[in-house]
Amino acid sequence: MPEGHTIHRAARDHRRAFSGQKLSVTSPQGRFSEGASLLDSEFCETVEAFGKHLLYRFKSSRALHVHLGLFGRLRKQSLPLKPPKGAVRVRLASKKHFVDINGPTICEVLDQSGVNALLNRIGPDVLRADANPEISFQKIRRSSLPIGRLIMDQSIMAGIGNIYRTEILWRQAIHPEIPGKAITRQTFDRIWADSVYLLAIGMKRNAIVTVDAQIHSKKRSGEKYNIFGRVSCPKCDGAVRHLEINKRRAFVCDRCQPLPNRIK
DNA sequence: TTGATTGTTACCGG
DNA sequence: TCCGGTAACAATCA
Numbered sequence: 001m002p003e004g005h006t007i008h009r010a011a012r013d014h015r016r017a018f019s020g021q022k023l024s025v026t027s028p029q030g031r032f033s034e035g036a037s038l039l040d041s042e043f044c045e046t047v048e049a050f051g052k053h054l055l056y057r058f059k060s061s062r063a064l065h066v067h068l069g070l071f072g073r074l075r076k077q078s079l080p081l082k083p084p085k086g087a088v089r090v091r092l093a094s095k096k097h098f099v100d101i102n103g104p105t106i107c108e109v110l111d112q113s114g115v116n117a118l119l120n121r122i123g124p125d126v127l128r129a130d131a132n133p134e135i136s137f138q139k140i141r142r143s144s145l146p147i148g149r150l151i152m153d154q155s156i157m158a159g160i161g162n163i164y165r166t167e168i169l170w171r172q173a174i175h176p177e178i179p180g181k182a183i184t185r186q187t188f189d190r191i192w193a194d195s196v197y198l199l200a201i202g203m204k205r206n207a208i209v210t211v212d213a214q215i216h217s218k219k220r221s222g223e224k225y226n227i228f229g230r231v232s233c234p235k236c237d238g239a240v241r242h243l244e245i246n247k248r249r250a251f252v253c254d255r256c257q258p259l260p261n262r263i264k
Numbered sequence: 265t266t267g268a269t270t271g272t273t274a275c276c277g278g
Numbered sequence: 279t280c281c282g283g284t285a286a287c288a289a290t291c292a
Contacts (some may be wrong), residue, residue, distance in 0.1 A: 003270050014289080052271075070271045071289040087289065103289040154272080158272065161270045209272070228270095247283090248271085 002068045004159025005202030006050055008127045010074050011049035012203075017076065018044045018056070018104070018190050025064070025260055026094045028084040028100075035109045036090060039064055045090075051125045051158025053106075053118065057090065061112045064090070069105030124193040125158040127181040127203070133157075133192045140180040140188060147183055148176025148245045151191060159199055163246045166228045167210035169252075175259040176245060227251045 023044050023097055027036040043059040054074075056064040068074070075085070077088035084091065089107050101107065110118065123139070124131035132221050136157040140150050151164045153177045160168070169176050172190045173181075183191075201215055202208050209224050209226045210232075227233055227240045243250050 001270060006270080047280080067272075068270095069288055070269060072271090105288050108292095143280095153270095163270050 001072065001074055002052055003161030003164055004049070004125065004127050005199045005208070007052050007054050007068070008049040008159075008199075009206060010049045011054055011157075013076060014054075014056070014074075014092075014099060015047040017099075018092065018094050019100070020044070021048045021094045021263075023056075026091045026093070027093055028088045032089050032107055035107070038062065038109050044094075049125075049127070050119060051122050051154050052161070053063045053122065055110075055115065055118075057181075058113075063110045063115050063116065064092075065106060065108050065110045065114070066090075066101055066104050068103070069108035072104040072106070073102045075100045075102070121152060123153055123156045123158050123234055126192065127159050127219070129201050133189075136192070137185060137188045142182055143180035145175060146245060147180055147191075150180045150251055151195070152246070152248075157182075157192070157195070160195055162250075163208050163228050164195065164198060164202075164210070164227065165209075165245075166251045167226055168198060170227050171210065172255060173257050175254075175257040176243075176250055177259060183226065195236045227253055 012101060021044055022041055025039040026038045027033045039062065041057060045057045045059055048055045048057065052067060054066045055234065076097055078097055081093065081098055083101055086102050088102055090101045092099045124133055124136050139156045143150055148165055148169060151160050152162065168191060171194055174187060196211055207224065209228055211223055214222055214224055228251055230240055232238065233256055234242055236255050238253055238255045240251050240253055243252060
């Protein structure tokens with residue numbers, strides 16, 4: 001489910017619902033009982049997203065750190081409380097709302113030093129106003145790994161997931177197998193700008209939409225992706241090649257995203 | 265029951 | 279140190 005836009009959207013929503021309030025923190029399945037008891041009846045100061053990581057920050061300076069991984073889900077609802085659906089690890093509740101967290105790969109309580117350690121290993125987040133893209137570029141230009149891999153590496157730049165990776169590189173006509181060190185500053189700036197643009201749209205729409213015609217239309221119908229999962233390129237009608245980067249599926253139009261000769 | 269899925273980390277070996 | 283490969287883990291749905 002989640003790429004960065006999902007988590008940032010949840011952070012904004014949950015911040016409105018929970019910040020400045022005393023929360024009840026429970027563990028319906030009992031799989032997070034210890035952590036829940038540490039946070040129960042604490043005041044929530046704010047809820048923040050860093051890339052795909054979500055932090056509920058409490059007055060005690062402890063934080064609930066959640067990462068949804070591939071399958072995790074957040075469900076926010078209005079009171080009254082309803083029976084948990086599926087495997088709910090944690091339930092956070094205020095006087096008006098509650099959130100159920102299902103299937104996170106990370107769900108833990110961090111103290112201040114734990115939060116600092118986490119933030120230190122996450123790269124600049126394309127959805128944060130305080131992000132410094134220069135840091136991402138410096139890492140990319142020193143790497144010989146393919147750009148398709150680098151932009152999804154959360155320690156290099158945070159927020160991009162598997163679908164956005166393919167779509168951003170296609171939109172910018174950049175072959176995913178070009179090594180990072182062959183990416184110019186100008187090219188990197190286009191990747192960064194399009195990432196910011198697309199993830200912000202994703203936040204607004206609560207969906208990944210990367211096709212310009214769909215971005216500008218209010219209708220929900222039609223293809224949401226340009227080449228992700230598709231067989232032909234909407235621009236040149238050529239075949240879309242299916243490849244694997246990092247054991248995740250990726251797509252490329254070799255005609256619209258040429259690989260420079262010196263790299264082949 | 266099987267397979268696929270918008271993710272990450274740990275560990276090993278070259 | 280860097281990089282590839284592999285396994286492990288998470289929950290749900292078709």
